Amino acid sequence: MDQSQRLLLLVMVTAAGVSDNDAGKQLLTRLAESHPTVTKAWVDTGYKTQAVEHGAMLGIDVDVVPRNAQVKGFSVVPRRWVVERSFGWIMMHRRLARDYETKPEHSESMIRLAMISNLAKRATGETTITWHNP
Incomplete structure (x- = not known):
């Protein structure tokens, strides 16, 4: 996601059996090829050192955003809310x-x-039909 304009840069869907690290490395490679100006990425704790090291090789600083261990249940985690908000937008379809x-x-x-x-929707100010408001 491009934070300033909220544009989707890249989509990659994998089988459930693909590890986060393997998918992360593939995604970072595709991102570096298609958007060479991207230099920073935030990931959750499912991405371990392999994805972080691979990002470094590509010139992308990959930061792992840990959960707040002091909070039980849901809590807003910096940078993670961008992903969760995007999932919410997608689920409206x-x-x-x-x-x-x-x-x-x-x-x-x-x-x-x-x-x-x-x-x-953002450009026109009109609402699009979703399954919530047919």
Whole structure:
């Protein structure tokens, strides 16, 4: 996500069996190739040293954002709210509220469409039809 404009830069959907580190390394490689000016990334604790080291090799400073161990249950974690907010926007589109797609490419396309819809909503001030307000 581009924080200043809230634009989606890259989407990558993987099978559930792919580790966070492996997916993270693939994503960072694709990000460095398609957006060479990106120099900073924040990740959750599922990404261990392999992804952080791979990012460093690509010139991307990868910071792991840990959970607040002192708080039980949900708490807002710096930088993590950007991801959670994005998931919320995506889930407003009924087709993405469940895992209906059989191919990762289809899921990626549906996520792009959802984010285009959100961008159009912000640009025009109009609300788009979602499954919450048919």
